[in-house]
Amino acid sequence: MEPRGRQCCCLWSGTSDPYCIVKVDNEVVARTATVWKNLNPFWGEEYTLHLPMGFHSLAFYVLDEDTIGHDDVIGKISLSKEWISSNPRGIDSWINLTHVDPNEEVQGEICLELKVLEEPQKRALHCHVIEARDLAPRDISGTSDPFARVSWDGHALETAIIKKTRFPHWDEVLEFDLEEGVPGKESRGSQVSVEVWDWDMVGKNDFLGRVEFSLDALQRSPAKGWFRLLPFPIAEEDAGGKLGALRLKVRLAEDRILPSMYYQPLIELLVESILCPAEEDVSPLALLEEISSVESRQDVATKLVKIFLGQGLAVPFLDYLNLREVTKTTDPNTLFRSNSLASKSMEQFMKVVGMPYLHEVLKPIINRIFEEKKYIELDPCKIELNRTRRISFKGSLSEAQVRESSQELLKGYLSDIMESIIGSVEKCPAIMRVAFKQLHKRVEEQFPEAEHEDVKYIAISGFLFLRFFAPAILTPKLFNLRDQHADTRTSRTLLLLAKAVQSIGNLGLQLGHGKEQWMAPLHPFILPSIARVKDFLDKLIDVDSENAGTAQPRTLFHPSVTIKEGYLHQRKAEGPHLLPRFTFKKRYFWLSSETLSYSKSPEWQVRSSIPIQRIRAVERVDENAFQQPHMMQIITQDNEGQLHTMYIQCKNVNELNQWLSAIRKASICNEHMLPSCHPGAFRGNRWTCCLQPDRTVRGCSRTHSAVTLGDWSDPLDPDAETQMVYGQLLLARDKLRSVQLRDEGGLRVFLPWPKGFLGLGGSPAPHTASWDSSPTAPSLWG
Incomplete structure (x- = not known):
């Protein structure tokens, strides 16, 4: 789902600290950041949810955070699956909040x-x-x-x-x-x-x-x-906008994933496009770009990237698209400036394979900027002298002093960012380096002239700096670098740093030509950085293409690569009884596709490990079981068939959902997963949830392994990815027919396809709109 939980226009008096929670059938799956002291908050947060076949509704609750006492519920919006499905192009509108009546909030x-x-x-x-x-x-x-x-x-x-x-x-x-x-x-x-x-x-x-x-x-x-269980049949009362309105963008993608053999002809055609490119511009990949809308091109690009990663052909795929893009470009100043399939595919490729790299390079510096909360401003029109009193014990500073202080702070942060990036050659995934090497080669072949010497560098830095590092610096929460959005002061600092990184990524081409002349004091720092960036890019593409550019089918990372890590509070349920009070120990956890391990600290040499294949359930725990919020349990099975439970506490609901999703996806292929579990704890000779006195009694609650958050670490699923591409072709079958009539060469492309596969003739294509039971198959965009 994409809750671009966009914006909430709240019309009540006074001030609020609003945030939004997202529920699927009464299970909290996401919480936006709190926007402090604001009646018109903008969240801009986006989520992808993988949902089970039988989900019923999606609900958004807007709450006012209180530091003392319980948070106040402002209002809600509830969308049924049927209503979302009736809008195949998605929903993007303002919707009035309704009152929340506790007696109507039924579940179970x-x-x-x-x-x-x-x-x-x-x-x-x-x-x-x-x-x-x-x-x-x-x-x-x-x-x-x-x-x-x-x-x-x-x-x-x-x-x-x-x-x-x-x-x-x-x-x-x-x-x-x-x-x-x-x-x-x-x-x-x-x-x-x-x-x-x-x-x-x-x-x-x-x-x-x-x-x-x-x-x-x-x-x-x-x-x-x-x-x-259902509520009384009372229609929800629209408050007429008195509670405010929430702008949402929600889209439901609903597919049934067929057996792999049905998708093999399409995969073979896509692979053939890059392994045996035709002279005519009529390959399936070329046609996909022609028929896909600007709105859907990012989705198409993401799925194609994952399909070719699964085939071990991501680099040839990107090289094919980039070569087409470079060949069509006559003016080097416009190279990769559009939202073409090549541009979108490179952008999504970096996000899919490069997020751990991005986190390693930027996270320590971003954390420091958030913690220090320095007042930084260069624009004379935006300097507020009354905010500078905290900078000096002598009172407010002059405008010149503020600018001087801001310049020094920005140069310090920018220096640390550039040092981290330039020193990260060996940390960059090898497959990314090979893709950049091929891009460098294609651009150099197209623009060999001396006056275009910098074009081959700008092509790479345009993706790496302008579409990867700079956006992550500007909005770190959207790249999972932070749990919360930046406050106003920190946000301004990040914006100025992102502008500077963009200028460096552009190799200084726009310096002095824009309207923001107040950025000029940073130019003496930016200009010397350009030569260092070129040297960094030369080292980045100095890589062996033969061994580094391939990946095993259906994998994305090496099994030992850490998918998620961080501090959590852990407690094992040992012995026949649990003590009334629980001691949770702070431990550092690492999750890979093979193990979940933990130790006292990241540097601790001795680790305890749980093989992923032994996990049988990963579920939430009721708050009343421990009188603690944000709890989950991991149930494992030993070689003798005995079940063991580990209880873990997270710091907030978002961290809880992220760990639940990550572990569920890592264990998705495990056999003998439990259909039910106890959301409580066994103490006082009974389960706190169902009050049963038998410790081994069947679980009283269903497990929810199919509800997960989608992100860069999702396992590759070629069948699900190909179904989405096939769906795009199916939606555009009329346009495909016109392309065939326009160009007879297109007929040769589609002849190998099974009769009726694209609905171009013969029997209907094997397509139906319903949820697949696999949690990696459907996506709900909101």
Whole structure:
């Protein structure tokens, strides 16, 4: 999903510190940064969510963060799957927030068996209320005191109250006698209602959800299984904009991923485009660029990059596109300046394979800039002297003093950034270096003249500096360099640094020609950096192309490469009982595709390791289990078949979701994954979630391995990537027909395709719109 949780226009009085949380079927999957003291916040955050086939709704809640007490809920927007699906091009609009009524915030499922008993002496409606799971917490403790009420024809029967649980086990049978001698009463469509309530000693009971059945349907066929609890059928009240509005961009991509053999002809054609390029400009890759819209080209580029990474042909693929782009360019000043497929593919390629490199180069410096929060300003029109009092103990500084101080600070930060980049040749992934080497070669061949000596450098630096390093410096949160957006002061510092890095990446071509002449004091630093950048680029492309440019199919990183790392608080569940109070130890964790390891610190030599293949579930833990928020559990199985649980606490909900997603994706191919688990802990001789006294009892909650966040570390899935490309071709089949009529050479391209594969003739293509059960298949953009 892409919540470009864009902007919220809030019209209430006073001030707020708003943030937004995203829920999928009541599971929190993302939290935006807080925008402090702002009634018109801009988040600009983007998420990709991989979702299961059966998800129902996507909800956005806007809250006001309070440093003391609970955060206040301002309003929400709830979008059903059906409504999102009805907008195939996506949603991009302002939507008014609605009120949040706790009694309508229902969640969870109930397990029932309902049937009509036909016996000689009586007819009865038999209602077996078995259990419920994942009910909404209504009490301060984070639990509820649930009971079920079954109603029919004005009569009601209730189960016992199970206190302090969201996973009650009733296992009770409630029966209604069906009246005899009243012809057709049952056939008049009377409804059987099953409601779940939270019992309160003082005040009224809280509604937890309901489900309805038709008695006619039950007479024909009994109902048995898990049923989703629904709110009362009350239409959500639009507050008419009084609570504010949220601008969202949401798009649902819904595909069924077919077996690999169905995609092999398309993959072969794409590979043939680069291995055996035709003289005519009619290859499938060329046609993809022609038929794809500007809006979809980034998606197409990302999928193609991953397809060719999976084939071990990423460098030839980029070389093919870059050669086409360079050959068509006559003016070197316009080279790679458009959003062509070549430009987008290079940009996405750097993000897919280079994010660990980016983090290693920039993260320490970005962290220091955030921590120091220096006031820096060069533009005379923006200098605020009243903000400079913290710089000097002697009071406010003059404008000249502010500019001088800012210049020195910027030069210091910029020097550290450039030193880190220039010294990173060996850290840059080899496959990136080979791709740049090929790009350098193609540009040099096209523009061999002496006056175009710098073009081959600008082609590389334009991608590496202008489309990779500079955007990450400008918005570090969007590149996962920071958890929060920068405040106003830090944001301005980052903007000035990004401008300077862009100027260096442009090799100083625009220096002195722009409107921002107040950047001139940095020119004496920027100009000497240009020669160092050229030397850096020469070293970067000095790499063996034969061995460095290939990758194993279906892999992206070496198994030992760290996908995610950081400090977490860890506790093993050892022994038959857990103590009432838990001691969580701070440990540094590393996740690779083979192991999850941890030690006391990053420098500690002794590490404990968990093989990824032994993981059986990675799930959230209820807050009431430990009286601690942001908890997860990792359930593993040893060689003897025994299950072991490790509990981990994260510092916030975003970190929790990132680790959940990363470990789930690393263990996606594991066998014998658990279908259920306990979201609580076993202490006091019972589970805190379902209150069962048996430690080995089946889990009371479903596992959620299919809900994950998408990012650069997603495993390669050629079938899913190719399905998206095929979908683009399918949507553009009319345009493809016109291309075929325009150029007969195009017919030769498509003849090898299975008849009807693109819907160009014969039987319909094997395409259907529904969710694949694989968490890496569909994406929800919002």
